[in-house]
Amino acid sequence: MLILEDILTSLSITLVCGRDMYYFEDPEKQSKLKDVLESWLGTPFRHWSGVKGLGCDCIHFVTGVMTEMGIVHENGYEIQRYARDWHIHNEEELLLEGVRWQFNAEEVSISSPANGDIFLFQFGRTCSHAGIYCDDHIYQAINNIGTRKLPSLDRQWHKRKRYNFRILI
Secondary structure: OHHHHHHHHHHHHHHHHOOOOEHHHOHHHHHHHHHHHHHHOOOOEOOOOEEOOOEEOHHHHHHHHHHHOOOOOOOOOOOOOOOOOHHHHOOOOHHHHHHHHHOOEEEOOOOOOOOOOEEEEEEOOEEEEEEEEEOOEEEEEEOOOEEEEEEOOOHHHHOOEEEEEEEEO
16 A cells, blocks of 8 residues: 555656756755855856866856756766867857757756756857856856856847756756
C-alpha cells in the first residue's frame, strides 16, 4: 500500500507542476545568484579569460557564475577558441550552440525573463554576446568596459536580444 501511495503522490506532483522545474525558482538560489553576480562586478574585460577580479569575457563570465552556482555540464565545460571578431565574418552560431551544449536549459520567451536566465545578443551576423538576468538587470562582461549590470530594458541591449535560456533542475 505504501508503494501505491508513493506512486500516487509522485503522479500528483507531476500533474500539479505540469512543466519542467527551473533551478532558480528557489528563493535561496536566487539570493545566492545575486551575491555571486555582485561579486563579479568590476572585473575588467579580458578576451578569452574567466577569472573573477582579474578579467573575463562574456561567455567565461556566464560560465564562471554558473560554475559557482553548481551548474556545470556533466563533462565540465569547454569553450572553443574564437577570434574577437568571429561574429562579423561568419554565420556559424558558436555561442548559441555552446550554450545549448553547456547547460541543461530550455529556450523561453525573451519577453518574460526570470532570475538566472541566460540572454544571448546579436552583434554582427550571429549571437556574439551573453549575459545573465537578475532583478530587472542584465549582468554582463562588456568589451573594453568590464563586468557591469545594466537595466534589462536598456535600449542598446534590449533590441539585440535574440535568445533566452532558463536553467532546468
